[in-house]
Amino acid sequence: MEVFSLTARACRDLLGSGEASATELVDLYLDQVERVDDRVGAFLLVDREGALAQAAAVDAKPRAERLPWEGVPIALKDLLCVEGMETTCASRILKGYRPPYDATVVAKLRAAGLVLLGKLNMDEFAMGSSTENSSVQLTHNPWDLERVPGGSSGGSAACVAAAEAPWSLGSDTGGSIRQPASLCGVVGMKPTYGAVSRYGLIAFASSLDQIGPLTRDVSDAAALLDIIAGKDPMDSTSVGLPAPIALPTRTDLTGLRFGVIREFLGEACEPGVRRVFDGAVAAIHAAGGVCDELQLPSVEKGLAAYYIIAPAEASSNLARFDGVRFGHRSEGASDLIDMYSRTRSEGFGEEVKRRIMIGTYVLSSGYYDAYYTQAQKTRTLIADDFRRAFGQVDYLISPTSPTVAFRIGERTQDPLAMYLSDLCTIPANLAGLPAISIPAGLSDGLPVGLQIVGPHFSEQGLLEAAYAVEQGLGLSDLPPIAEAAR
Amino acid sequence: MSGGMPPRSSMPGAGDGASGEWEVVIGLEIHVQLSTNTKMFCSCPVTFGEEPNTMVCPVCLGHPGTLPVANERAVEYATRIALALGCRIAEHTVFHRKNYFYPDLPKSYQISQFDLPLGLGGRLDVELDDGSLFPVGVTRVHMEEDAGKLVHAGGATGRIHGADYSLVDFNRGGTPLVEVVSEPDMRTPEQARAYLTQLKGLLEHLGVSDVNMEEGSLRCDANVSVRRPGAPLGVKTELKNMNSFRYVQRGLEAEIERQISALEDGETIVQATVHFDPVTGSITTLRSKEEAHDYRYFPEPDLVPIEIDEAYVERVRASVPELPAARRQRFVADYGLPAGDAGILAANRPLGDYFERVAELSGDARLSANWVTGDLSAHLNSTGVGVHESAVTPEALAGLLALLGDGTLSSKLAKDVFQVMLETGRDARAIVDERGLGQISDVVELEGIIAAIVEANPGPTEEFRQGREKVLSFFVGQVMKQTKGQANPKLLNELLRKHLAG
Numbered sequence: 001m002e003v004f005s006l007t008a009r010a011c012r013d014l015l016g017s018g019e020a021s022a023t024e025l026v027d028l029y030l031d032q033v034e035r036v037d038d039r040v041g042a043f044l045l046v047d048r049e050g051a052l053a054q055a056a057a058v059d060a061k062p063r064a065e066r067l068p069w070e071g072v073p074i075a076l077k078d079l080l081c082v083e084g085m086e087t088t089c090a091s092r093i094l095k096g097y098r099p100p101y102d103a104t105v106v107a108k109l110r111a112a113g114l115v116l117l118g119k120l121n122m123d124e125f126a127m128g129s130s131t132e133n134s135s136v137q138l139t140h141n142p143w144d145l146e147r148v149p150g151g152s153s154g155g156s157a158a159c160v161a162a163a164e165a166p167w168s169l170g171s172d173t174g175g176s177i178r179q180p181a182s183l184c185g186v187v188g189m190k191p192t193y194g195a196v197s198r199y200g201l202i203a204f205a206s207s208l209d210q211i212g213p214l215t216r217d218v219s220d221a222a223a224l225l226d227i228i229a230g231k232d233p234m235d236s237t238s239v240g241l242p243a244p245i246a247l248p249t250r251t252d253l254t255g256l257r258f259g260v261i262r263e264f265l266g267e268a269c270e271p272g273v274r275r276v277f278d279g280a281v282a283a284i285h286a287a288g289g290v291c292d293e294l295q296l297p298s299v300e301k302g303l304a305a306y307y308i309i310a311p312a313e314a315s316s317n318l319a320r321f322d323g324v325r326f327g328h329r330s331e332g333a334s335d336l337i338d339m340y341s342r343t344r345s346e347g348f349g350e351e352v353k354r355r356i357m358i359g360t361y362v363l364s365s366g367y368y369d370a371y372y373t374q375a376q377k378t379r380t381l382i383a384d385d386f387r388r389a390f391g392q393v394d395y396l397i398s399p400t401s402p403t404v405a406f407r408i409g410e411r412t413q414d415p416l417a418m419y420l421s422d423l424c425t426i427p428a429n430l431a432g433l434p435a436i437s438i439p440a441g442l443s444d445g446l447p448v449g450l451q452i453v454g455p456h457f458s459e460q461g462l463l464e465a466a467y468a469v470e471q472g473l474g475l476s477d478l479p480p481i482a483e484a485a486r
Numbered sequence: 487m488s489g490g491m492p493p494r495s496s497m498p499g500a501g502d503g504a505s506g507e508w509e510v511v512i513g514l515e516i517h518v519q520l521s522t523n524t525k526m527f528c529s530c531p532v533t534f535g536e537e538p539n540t541m542v543c544p545v546c547l548g549h550p551g552t553l554p555v556a557n558e559r560a561v562e563y564a565t566r567i568a569l570a571l572g573c574r575i576a577e578h579t580v581f582h583r584k585n586y587f588y589p590d591l592p593k594s595y596q597i598s599q600f601d602l603p604l605g606l607g608g609r610l611d612v613e614l615d616d617g618s619l620f621p622v623g624v625t626r627v628h629m630e631e632d633a634g635k636l637v638h639a640g641g642a643t644g645r646i647h648g649a650d651y652s653l654v655d656f657n658r659g660g661t662p663l664v665e666v667v668s669e670p671d672m673r674t675p676e677q678a679r680a681y682l683t684q685l686k687g688l689l690e691h692l693g694v695s696d697v698n699m700e701e702g703s704l705r706c707d708a709n710v711s712v713r714r715p716g717a718p719l720g721v722k723t724e725l726k727n728m729n730s731f732r733y734v735q736r737g738l739e740a741e742i743e744r745q746i747s748a749l750e751d752g753e754t755i756v757q758a759t760v761h762f763d764p765v766t767g768s769i770t771t772l773r774s775k776e777e778a779h780d781y782r783y784f785p786e787p788d789l790v791p792i793e794i795d796e797a798y799v800e801r802v803r804a805s806v807p808e809l810p811a812a813r814r815q816r817f818v819a820d821y822g823l824p825a826g827d828a829g830i831l832a833a834n835r836p837l838g839d840y841f842e843r844v845a846e847l848s849g850d851a852r853l854s855a856n857w858v859t860g861d862l863s864a865h866l867n868s869t870g871v872g873v874h875e876s877a878v879t880p881e882a883l884a885g886l887l888a889l890l891g892d893g894t895l896s897s898k899l900a901k902d903v904f905q906v907m908l909e910t911g912r913d914a915r916a917i918v919d920e921r922g923l924g925q926i927s928d929v930v931e932l933e934g935i936i937a938a939i940v941e942a943n944p945g946p947t948e949e950f951r952q953g954r955e956k957v958l959s960f961f962v963g964q965v966m967k968q969t970k971g972q973a974n975p976k977l978l979n980e981l982l983r984k985h986l987a988g
Contacts, residue, residue: 079551081551087550089550099544099549099551101549101552103551199552199553200551202550203788205787206787206788207787233555234553234555235788236555236556236788236789236790237787237789237790313784316583316594316782316784319585319587319595320548320550320592322587322589322594324589325592326549363585364780365782368782368784
């Protein structure tokens with residue numbers, strides 16, 4: 001039993017057949033964390049005791065009475081609330097904060113019997129594309145430790161790539177699952193807005209945020225999505241999925257049309273990424289699918305609209321971190337305003353402050369119409385572009401990220417260059433569409449992801465298509481660090 | 487906005503200053519706490535007077551990751567209010583976030599409504615003391631959530647600035663509120679008070695709120711300005727949080743006086759929030775609106791817009807109890823009540839219900855109305871007891887009226903018995919029997935007494951027989967004296983005439 005070869009399904013099968021106990025599995029992953037995480041830096045918190053206790057409880061149950069996924073470990077991005085477990089969004093302002101409740105997805109994981117290994121690093125409050133905005137630590141790309149894992153769910157992607165957990169949950173507001181999945185060579189899926197409850201996800205931008213799986217392969221993504229999806233009475237914006245998600249089986253793409261989004265293959269797209277993408281297109285052809293280039297004229301404005309809408313919502317969502325009820329409170333303030341001001345100045349990092357400032361500005365009277373209203377109109381135009389496109393093709397494809405993983409520190413001084421990392425992923429959030437990134441190959445030894453976007457609530461079909469492409473590509477590359485355990 | 491408004495110039499009321507006439511312009515913003523079981527966006531109970539911070543949950547404490555879910559009952563109550571005020575119900579209504587920092591506001595934004603409120607363009611016909619109706623336009627009716635409560639310890643002002651420390655109680659946080667914004671249609675503090683009184687009665691009638699100003703379930707802010715008649719609107723100030731009807735009127739009077747004397751002294755009015763101190767009767771400026779918050783309203787992305795269809799509106803409309811104006815008309819038409827009694831009974835839903843029950847049981851609506859608006863109301867007013875808590879139930883009062891109707895009790899005795907009923911809660915028949923208060927309607931008994939008195943007074947008897955009718959009252963007096971006033975007057979009259987005639 002070698003940890004680097006295990007998908008979550010493989011874990012399930014080992015538990016089911018009795019070849020491994022839940023405790024053995026947890027030990028296996030905790031050992032891998034021990035071995036590699038000082039170099040990868042994916043985990044903010046490893047709940048060794050809690051995980052072993054949970055595993056022991058699973059092992060105490062007769063196998064026949066266990067649920068299918070009972071005993072399979074998982075790790076969580078540190079913005080998902082777990083009752084009593086420190087949850088910080090990698091921010092100083094939430095240091096020591098222990099939520100008094102479980103997020104709905106966490107409750108669903110518990111109900112399915114999954115074992116929580118711990119909490120994963122991220123860009124502070126999910127704002128960033130490299131996980132460098134974590135106030136706690138850097139996370140290193142398992143494929144090249146000098147490079148970023150992407151972000152904001154960098155810890156969630158890196159821990160799966162380094163085999164520190166069979167799978168993980170992340171959140172995606174403008175690409176925060178798909179872009180790090182792409183840069184770390186794993187599968188990452190953002191479901192349709194409303195498919196998964198946001199209750200207990202510490203909000204960045206409420207109208208864009210969705211929780212989703214990061215996994216070793218498409219089938220695991222389907223399995224994890226099935227566990228977490230569903231309408232939730234605690235989230236008015238949740239609707240669930242039309243039917244339970246089944247493990248995908250399709251290998252033939254005959255009859256399916258794929259639209260290549262021309263706007264995402266421009267200057268920003270690295271030649272190496274383009275090369276791998278073209279290979280993926282060839283694989284789709286080989287599996288019987290048809291690919292046509294397609295124009296979505298409004299998507300190029302997506303980045304601009306996103307950097308108005310997301311900061312606007314964030315400026316309001318993050319206002320509750322005021323030092324009054326929880327989290328950091330500055331000592332020695334002279335009065336209330338001083339307390340607010342010091343608490344927030346000390347508690348938030350630079351990128352979070354930048355976005356709070358942008359968001360506050362665009363909502364201000366006199367600027368609201370010029371920025372916020374315009375951005376919302378742009379959002380509608382983008383959604384219309386997608387709707388039209390889905391009248392012609394079944395799915396849309398593009399590179400997930402215009403570049404491979406960049407070097408740590410390379411873009412930290414240039415926010416706009418950093419924002420461009422999410423060029424291809426943001427439009428799906430603005431339109432609320434499901435999208436998946438799957439590994440499509442390597443460019444100079446670094447992973448490149450293929451993004452597939454589907455119509456609202458087309459998750460099952462999207463996963464089937466992604467599975468067929470995955471089979472066609474036949475990749476099984478793992479970063480050396482994951483296999484070093486061998 | 488408000489259809490059917492008479493022209494402004496026909497409005498009564500003006501403030502006279504030393505330099506001539508000023509016209510006062512008042513608009514009211516009323517906040518009503520809804521009496522739902524649970525809060526606006528979570529399932530915590532709505533309570534008053536509980537231990538601080540015991541009626542809270544992660545949602546109403548604004549914990550990270552929590553989300554609001556709108557209370558359906560609160561939306562229904564708000565719709566009821568908007569319908570009763572004749573508002574147009576929006577087919578598509580949206581919650582917005584109103585962003586500002588304050589320690590009693592857990593999320594640092596209040597979920598409220600902005601440009602797409604639930605109800606728009608209504609009207610309340612306010613009845614003034616002289617019985618005339620005076621229409622006040624209702625600009626909008628919208629839903630929002632209440633904030634928590636702050637207690638400031640130490641410091642001179644009782645305000646957060648200068649306090650040693652402040653404590654927050656979030657029990658109230660998240661309580662459903664409806665805000666009713668009036669047009670600036672009122673011209674005197676009396677009108678403002680009458681509007682508020684009428685609105686309170688209406689809300690009580692609708693059964694949607696406790697409408698208790700002292701406990702804060704009904705709160706009133708007033709926008710006030712003065713101008714020369716016919717001039718454009720003056721600069722307004724906002725008079726905040728007056729917690730009784732009397733303070734609303736007194737506060738407005740004080741602020742109007744302040745504005746007029748400032749203007750007459752050549753000063754300008756600065757747009758500001760002002761506070762009325764009922765103890766000193768003085769006005770203090772809380773904050774200048776020049777540094778007013780920019781609330782950065784934007785649509786609440788955690789809630790979906792509420793789409794309201796015709797069927798829903800009709801269902802809620804059906805649940806709106808008969809409104810005071812309609813009830814008043816019905817009391818006049820169906821029971822033949824005088825307009826005054828009908829008005830009193832219709833304005834107060836529990837009192838009106840009480841009356842209808844008594845009328846039904848006693849079969850005498852006018853007599854019932856007399857008693858409910860007279861002796862019963864006098865007692866309730868003097869003791870401050872609500873009609874539903876009255877020691878005399880409608881059944882008991884109907885029992886008393888039955889004794890009055892069958893002649894067992896005279897009006898005078900009935901009043902005495904009623905007082906005993908109020909004090910003891912016992913029923914009229916028991917009191918009458920125990921105290922021997924029943925009228926003597928026994929012919930044989932009365933005839934015996936009359937015969938003796940006639941015999942003892944041959945002189946007056948002779949006078950009567952010669953046609954001096956006035957002598958009859960002498961005999962009535964004599965019989966009443968002997969029976970301690972318990973003789974049935976009608977029967978007595980009849981028997982006396984018979985005996986005196988010989």
